[in-house]
Amino acid sequence: MKAVLEVRNLHFRYADGTPALNGIDFTxxxxxTVALLGANGSGKTTFLMHLNGLLxxxxxxxxxxxxxxxxxxxxxxxxxxxVFQDSESQLFMPTVLDDVMFGPLNQGRSAAEAAKxxxxxxxxxxxxxxxxxxxxxxxxGEKKRVAIAGILAMDPEILVLDEPTTxxxxxxxxxxADLLVRLPQAKILVTHDARFAxxxxxxxxxxxxGKIVAEGSVEELARRFAWDLEMEGAR
Amino acid sequence: xxxxxxxxxxRQASILHRRDPRAKIAAALVFLVVVATAQPAxxxxxxxxxxxxxAGLVVARLPLGGALLRAGxxxxxxxxxxxxxxxxxxxxxGVSLILKxxxxxxAVLLMVxxxxxxxxxxxxxxxxxxxxxxxxxxxxxxxxxxxxEQAQHMSKAAAxxxxxxxxxxxxxxxxxxxxxxxxxxxxxxxxLSRGFEGRFHGPEDTRFxxxxxxxxxxxxxxxxxxxLVIERVAA
Ligand SMILES: Nc1ncnc2c1ncn2[C@@H]1O[C@H](COP(=O)(O)OP(=O)(O)OP(=O)(O)O)[C@@H](O)[C@H]1O
Ligand SMILES: [Mg+2]
Numbered sequence: 001m002k003a004v005l006e007v008r009n010l011h012f013r014y015a016d017g018t019p020a021l022n023g024i025d026f027t028x029x030x031x032x033t034v035a036l037l038g039a040n041g042s043g044k045t046t047f048l049m050h051l052n053g054l055l056x057x058x059x060x061x062x063x064x065x066x067x068x069x070x071x072x073x074x075x076x077x078x079x080x081x082x083v084f085q086d087s088e089s090q091l092f093m094p095t096v097l098d099d100v101m102f103g104p105l106n107q108g109r110s111a112a113e114a115a116k117x118x119x120x121x122x123x124x125x126x127x128x129x130x131x132x133x134x135x136x137x138x139x140x141g142e143k144k145r146v147a148i149a150g151i152l153a154m155d156p157e158i159l160v161l162d163e164p165t166t167x168x169x170x171x172x173x174x175x176x177a178d179l180l181v182r183l184p185q186a187k188i189l190v191t192h193d194a195r196f197a198x199x200x201x202x203x204x205x206x207x208x209x210g211k212i213v214a215e216g217s218v219e220e221l222a223r224r225f226a227w228d229l230e231m232e233g234a235r
Numbered sequence: 236x237x238x239x240x241x242x243x244x245x246r247q248a249s250i251l252h253r254r255d256p257r258a259k260i261a262a263a264l265v266f267l268v269v270v271a272t273a274q275p276a277x278x279x280x281x282x283x284x285x286x287x288x289x290a291g292l293v294v295a296r297l298p299l300g301g302a303l304l305r306a307g308x309x310x311x312x313x314x315x316x317x318x319x320x321x322x323x324x325x326x327x328x329g330v331s332l333i334l335k336x337x338x339x340x341x342a343v344l345l346m347v348x349x350x351x352x353x354x355x356x357x358x359x360x361x362x363x364x365x366x367x368x369x370x371x372x373x374x375x376x377x378x379x380x381x382x383x384e385q386a387q388h389m390s391k392a393a394a395x396x397x398x399x400x401x402x403x404x405x406x407x408x409x410x411x412x413x414x415x416x417x418x419x420x421x422x423x424x425x426x427l428s429r430g431f432e433g434r435f436h437g438p439e440d441t442r443f444x445x446x447x448x449x450x451x452x453x454x455x456x457x458x459x460x461x462x463l464v465i466e467r468v469a470a
Contacts, residue, residue: 054424074430082428089421094242106430114436134239150429 001029004064004079004158004186005051012046012057012210020046021057022210028158033180033187035197035218037225038207044190045085047207048160051188052080064157078107081151081185085163087143091135096127096146099135103154114153121149125179141172145179152183159187165196194222239383240305244297244348251295251349255447256358262454263346269458270338276469281334283461288341295349302348306341313337352376353435361440373435374419382415 005028012021020043028034036044049055051063053073061068063076084090093099097118104114122128125145130138135146144164151159161180165173177199180187191197197204198218206214206221214221245252251259266284273280292302313336317329347355356369389407 049424052428054427074432077428077430080428082425084421084425084428086418086421089418090425092422092426094239102426102431103429105436106432111436154429 001032003027003062004030005188006060006062007050008060010047010050010057010059010061012050012055014046020210021050024059024210024212026205026212028186028188030157031184031186032203033189033201035201035204036188036190036207037192037194037197037204037218037221042207043210044207045162046210048082048162048188048190051158051160052077052082078154079157081154081156081159083144083147083151083159083161083164085166087140087147087167088136090147090150091143094134095131096122096133096135096138097131099146100150100153103150107154117153117155118149121153122146124152124183125149140167141169141175144168144172144176148179157185159183159185161187162190163192164189165191165193194218198222241344241348242352245351247296249294249296249349251291251345253446254349254450255441255443256350256354257362257443258447258451258454259346259350260355260358260362261451263342265455266342266458267339269462270335270342273335273462276466277331277334279469280462280465281338283465284338284458285341287458287461288338288345291345295345297345297348302344303341306337306344309336309340354441356435357440370433 005026007024007026010021010024010026011019013019022043024043024047026047036047038044046055050057050061050068053068053076056068063072064079066072066076066079068076091099093102097115100118100121101111101114104117105111109117119128119131122131125148127142127145127149130142130146135143138146144167148159148161159180164176164180168176173193173196177196180189180200187200189197189200201218204216204218204221205212206225214224216224270284273284289299289303292299310333313333317333320326320329320332350358353373356373360366360369389410393407
């Protein structure tokens, strides 16, 4: 299997001195879905932000064969679609269609082409009917779908989702899982929901204090770190 | 003023909405100069210019009452200055201040609510306004949506808990800014992730057609002629 993402010995410290990543090694294969589990503050979000150059630590990161360097940043951001936990911040344009067109327009596509891609992506996530609406009037589940459409419109090879089920009710979570299963891209999924992770992932890794301390199936890790996962659930 | 409402207005269809932004910018600038420099027969001149703008609102198919009311947003500020003029023994100057500021606000409102903001800013860019200034305006506009929504959430939450007194309101305002700031950072990150490189891609650039030239000529001359004629008649 071809690796679409390779991270070697990644270290990162926040400006205030917090050591957030302490030597991460991670590989993602084409079409593979990996769940990132781990307690609050274990460094999952920090790790994700390195994958498209929002943060820069020490170590090496390769995305689809490209090293994480300034000249490659544009191409890398086209390959990695990042869906943030808070959809409010991800949807910043006045209408849903404007929002999903934002990425393709930045990629230099014409307005007509961007609109076409935007509409197709909205179709994929089942939100085509909302194209003309204001994003901030949508429900949490609808917002998440539109945020995903905004990423899909850019035609990425890797989807990165940070706690996508937050704010979603159980039917919303199921609908999201159904959608994600249908998408062919390789995925990295940060979640505190072991069952959601289980339904979607081929394997899982467990973060602790900025390190990956275990790797295996979601069931194995959930059993091994049962205490932690239950704690997360209770929060 | 609710930015969402202006945005909705600006996306309606009418003869005025279809004009090239540059034509409307030119017309608005000329109007502002005509208003600002009006001196003799100020009352009838103001009335004439007011009717001229009302005609514009009607042609643009905007709700007349709603627009007139919203242009009044400047009044609290100018009323203060007018009161100072009045107390200083120059009431006429106060009246002139109120009339001029209201007419200016109404003219700008007419321009803004017939031109979607991305197109308007692109228009300014194409006639040579500094890029940096436009960038700031674009961000302000984006964040305005976020901030007004935050404010609405908070005022609803406050209403549920029995309203807000002044001190609570001041505290809430502080929280609003802090939240907006952190959300602005999140938004910026989301924008970078979707390939944002410092320039918003608005609609395709419009061509400046004969109809636009005709409109610009008419809309620039009309207020000037109106003022000259009324001044002559009144004299
Ligand atoms: N901007 C920041 N400045 C300083 N420290 C930070 C910053 N953001 C995060 N941290 C710290 O870095 C560590 C890792 O945080 P991170 O957000 O990556 O964890 P996480 O695994 O995503 O947690 P959660 O499950 O709560 O989302 C934490 O100790 C956190 O307090
Ligand atoms: Mg996190």
